[in-house]
Amino acid sequence: MSLLHDQLMTIFAVPKAFEGHIGCIQRNAVCSWRQLGEGVQIILFGDEYGIRETALEIGAMHVPQVERNAQGTPLLDGIFAEAHRLSGSPHLIYTNADIILLDDIWSALDIV
Numbered sequence: 001m002s003l004l005h006d007q008l009m010t011i012f013a014v015p016k017a018f019e020g021h022i023g024c025i026q027r028n029a030v031c032s033w034r035q036l037g038e039g040v041q042i043i044l045f046g047d048e049y050g051i052r053e054t055a056l057e058i059g060a061m062h063v064p065q066v067e068r069n070a071q072g073t074p075l076l077d078g079i080f081a082e083a084h085r086l087s088g089s090p091h092l093i094y095t096n097a098d099i100i101l102l103d104d105i106w107s108a109l110d111i112v
Contacts, residue, residue, distance in 0.1 A: 009036070009109065010087040012043040014066065014074050015097035018050025025098045027054060032100040034058045041089055044097070045079050061086065
């Protein structure tokens with residue numbers, strides 16, 4: 001077992017809308033994060049369709065307001081700063097919302 005396994009980890013992402021095939025893929029991914037244990041905080045950023053409902057379903061924090069550039073692209077510096085502010089964890093992990101994370105993430109934290 002990892003030395004960090006008992007410590008809190010925050011995983012955060014900016015999902016696309018939870019609809020269609022990508023919605024299914026993202027739901028599978030964020031559910032895999034929840035299965036990492038009670039010591040994992042999840043933050044989902046954005047106001048696209050289904051993000052709020054998915055956050056409620058898996059017990060994640062939802063932050064609908066995201067600063068964007070003129071083209072509508074979320075600005076990651078603001079997202080990182082807000083995740084850091086909201087996190088109660090020494091370990092923050094940003095990932096795409098379609099990435100499944102498994103228990104070996106704890107070993108990866110040990111290595112890092």
